[in-house]
Amino acid sequence: MLKGKKIIVGITGSIAAYKAAYLCRLLIKKGAEVQVVITPTGKEFITPVTLSALTQKPVLGEFFTANDGIWHSHVDLGLWADLMMIAPATASTIGKMANGIADNLLITTYLSMKAPIFIAPAMDLDMYAHPSTRANLEKLESYGNRIIEPTEGMLASRLEGKGRMEEPDKIVECIEAFFKRQNQLSQKKVLITAGPTYEKLDPIRYIGNYSSGKMGFALAESCAGRGAEVFLIAGPVQLKIHHPNIRRIDVNSADEMMDETLRIFPHADAGILCAAVADYKPANYSAEKLKRTDESLKINLIPNPDIAAKLGEIKRADQILAGFALETENEMQNALGKLQKKRLDFIVVNSLRDPGAGFQTDTNKIRILTAKGENTDFPLKPKCEVAEDIVDVLYGFWK
Ligand code: C5P
Helix, strand or coil: CCCCCEEEEEECCCCCHHHHHHHHHHHHHCCCEEEEEECCCHHHHCCHHHHHHHHCCCCECCCECCCCCCECCHHHHHHHCCEEEEEEECHHHHHHHHHCCCCCHHHHHHHHCCCCEEEEECCCHHHHHCHHHHHHHHHHHHCCCEECCCEEEECCCCCEEEEECCCHHHHHHHHHHHHHHCCCCCCCEEEEEECECCEECCCCCEECCCCCCHHHHHHHHHHHHCCCEEEEEECCCCCCCCCCCEEEEECCCHHHHHHHHHHHHHHCCEEEECCECCCEEECCCCCCCCCCCCCCCCCCEEECCCHHHHHHHHCCCCCEEEEEEEECCCHHHHHHHHHHHCCCCEEEEEECCCCCCCCCCCEECCEEEECCCCEEECCCEEHHHHHHHHHHHHHHCCC
């Protein structure tokens, strides 16, 4: 999988720098070509001799070689690499990357990088939890960089907590998974619906739900990351998209979502319907604000269109359609009913009874049922990883 891949390993000044030697060794064993770029403090933790012996390349740490003045072009490095992996990444380097403080070769290389970038932080638990580190990592994610979360355990300070750099074999697994998925969907157009819908009552109020849109946005990033052209039809959410291959279309109500979905679906190879569409809308919209009275207020609600069922009806044989079932009881029975009624190819089931699953959370626990009768259970995971599992199933239909 890594044969011939050109990987830059960026090493910074952390006690975890010793693990970078194992990382380089594993990558080389898998057939990758590795170029180490190290920060000045990184060299205090691991000697370049070890790293150059392992990689059979000079370790780059300065803008110029002192004795002959040869320039180490960060621009050329940015063009050469298939992937940059910064491991370990200290709070200081993360801060510099987030803010473009280009005072060493690693940061200038980072800023010139054309290839995907992975970051494996390593630091003390309090430094990792600090709002400054959190904000910097969020910024890096918003630039499209991928963070390999540190693990919990004994830290160099002897304190226990989250901050240990992920183990080299796990980092290599992430890199391999990335290359495996990289161009899987390059010829595909995928439509995704996400978030809630708001059904207007008057100019001030609406009927809505707690959907955050996180799952649908994670799906959009996953599909785009694998080369698909993504049309993301989003209800009102506070989220941002990162990947340039995602075209976002913002809507408010179920009717608007239906119109946009019907417009795009005929051009799509697949639809993943993740939105929590309101089942009902007010029968009448009041152009003026509804006034408070001492009487009880009755609002007449009428059904919204079922977007999934409509797409199931018009779906061509070459199109794949997936839906979600968020349930509070009889999960399997309800999900199977929806799979059949809406003519879906697969349905992702999650239950509000599972802690960490459902709306607003950053994690989810899912089961996937296919129309062919397959039934796969997945453990609780961050939504971005759940998205990868779902898109793996989608890709399975085209393999
Ligand atoms: O019937 P229920 O709302 O539970 O079905 C959930 C699935 O159907 C989800 O995939 C959701 O996005 C989709 N749906 C829809 N239009 C609706 C209601 C649900 O697309 N009006």
